[in-house]
Amino acid sequence: MTQRIKTSMALMLALLMGFFAVSINPGHTYASVDVGAESAILVDAETGKILFEKEADLTLPPASMTKMMTEYLVMEAIEEGQISWDTTTQISQYAFDISANPEFSGVGLKLDEQYTVRELYEAMAINSDNATTIALTELIAGSEGEFVQMMNEKAAEMGLPEYDFVNATGLNNSHLGDNYPEGTDPEATNMLSAKSAALLAYHLTNDYPEALEISSKPTLEFAGQTVTNWNWMLPGMPGQNLKQFEYEGMDGLKTGYTELAQNTFTGTAERDGQRYISVVMKSESRASRFNQTRQLLDYGFNQFSRQELFAAGATPEEESTLPVAKGKEDQVAIETSAALSTLVKSGEEDQYEIQFNISEDQLDDEGNLVAPVEKGQKVGTAKLVYNGEEDYGNILSEGGQTVDIVTSSSVDKANWFMLTLGAIGEFFSDIFTGAVDMVKGWF
Numbered sequence: 001m002t003q004r005i006k007t008s009m010a011l012m013l014a015l016l017m018g019f020f021a022v023s024i025n026p027g028h029t030y031a032s033v034d035v036g037a038e039s040a041i042l043v044d045a046e047t048g049k050i051l052f053e054k055e056a057d058l059t060l061p062p063a064s065m066t067k068m069m070t071e072y073l074v075m076e077a078i079e080e081g082q083i084s085w086d087t088t089t090q091i092s093q094y095a096f097d098i099s100a101n102p103e104f105s106g107v108g109l110k111l112d113e114q115y116t117v118r119e120l121y122e123a124m125a126i127n128s129d130n131a132t133t134i135a136l137t138e139l140i141a142g143s144e145g146e147f148v149q150m151m152n153e154k155a156a157e158m159g160l161p162e163y164d165f166v167n168a169t170g171l172n173n174s175h176l177g178d179n180y181p182e183g184t185d186p187e188a189t190n191m192l193s194a195k196s197a198a199l200l201a202y203h204l205t206n207d208y209p210e211a212l213e214i215s216s217k218p219t220l221e222f223a224g225q226t227v228t229n230w231n232w233m234l235p236g237m238p239g240q241n242l243k244q245f246e247y248e249g250m251d252g253l254k255t256g257y258t259e260l261a262q263n264t265f266t267g268t269a270e271r272d273g274q275r276y277i278s279v280v281m282k283s284e285s286r287a288s289r290f291n292q293t294r295q296l297l298d299y300g301f302n303q304f305s306r307q308e309l310f311a312a313g314a315t316p317e318e319e320s321t322l323p324v325a326k327g328k329e330d331q332v333a334i335e336t337s338a339a340l341s342t343l344v345k346s347g348e349e350d351q352y353e354i355q356f357n358i359s360e361d362q363l364d365d366e367g368n369l370v371a372p373v374e375k376g377q378k379v380g381t382a383k384l385v386y387n388g389e390e391d392y393g394n395i396l397s398e399g400g401q402t403v404d405i406v407t408s409s410s411v412d413k414a415n416w417f418m419l420t421l422g423a424i425g426e427f428f429s430d431i432f433t434g435a436v437d438m439v440k441g442w443f
Helices: 008-023 064-079 092-100 117-127 130-141 144-158 173-179 194-207 210-215 240-245 286-303 415-441
Strands: 039-044 051-052 191-193 218-221 225-230 250-259 263-271 273-282 304-310 321-325 331-336 340-343 351-358 378-386 402-407
Touching: 008 240, 008 304, 039 194, 051 194, 051 286, 064 117, 064 130, 064 194, 064 218, 064 250, 092 351, 117 130, 117 194, 117 218, 117 225, 117 273, 117 340, 130 144, 144 194, 173 415, 194 210, 194 250, 194 263, 194 273, 210 250, 240 286, 263 286, 273 286, 286 304, 340 351, 340 378, 351 402
Parallel strands: none
Antiparallel strands: 039 051, 039 273, 218 225, 250 263, 263 273, 304 340, 321 331, 331 402, 351 378, 378 402
């Protein structure tokens, strides 16, 4: 069942598959990605820019990747003072029964012991423990059913595009017997797209970086036993057989497995200040989910670099000024207030341009700024526009860098005499134009 090794033979087979998959082209630099998972995505963890996707909107069972949402809500409860890392609790009969079931990941919880939130959280995040996950939901919400409501509300708040949470662990509800959460179907399972999983990971890692300090631990000491992280790509994993999966900079985030979901993994790695988030769903084996993640992350680290494409003070030639009404000058220069940068695929530096969006509330009915105009006055926003072939968009609804458009000089208001002369000039200009039109009509 979830996250367990059925036999030593299965583990050896997975390891051999992983060895051959990694060894075919050692040191290969990926110009493109062709992952075998049914669904996959790679995103920039800073901006949410999507660098690659394969059926990323397809809704699939996430298995224990579900626990990322549980982790987020635990972190939020700690931040809001509802609980602390040192808060203690006893587990319920329901959690105990799950822990005692050898079919599920478990650290062997006892009914009569007190456990801290930190102990429960670390077992959940590192060993994908299901019983500790249930214990945390009951502590925070009173019941897993109430917690599931919180999960779906938070998903909506985050803007996850495709989701349906029915429990906190990622198990199928049928695994839970009569304990399936109230308000959900006894045969239901969690559903999530790779894009939603990536967005959830984006919020977890950016809002609560401490989650990575925990998910990066290769092992955990719990109640006198050493338990191992299911993320084989972490540096420092025990055992020579797992060394082949080690990946520089890997520090999270969450694996998953059920018969229905197959093998899933949300990974994240950082090198030289650049972090990526990858997701693979419905991969055929434990080894393949890590090899496919390696391929995605290699693609990001090898093919992309963060570049400043336009320095502060940039402006398109055809949009370099705005007209000014009632001023001593009839126009003013405009420019970007800050540099525009993004992750750029090698060879695509020329595929970007600046798009200016002038705020209509800054202009009069004729499209003019009205004097006086101050230097540095904001008149709109600018953003980068990509004109290449592989535009995958952004996991954020308002994704992409934007900077202010500002005036590069000031324009004083014209004095009353000049304004009067201007008005008179306009008056006679209108009369003259009308007369010319009338004469033209005679002939």
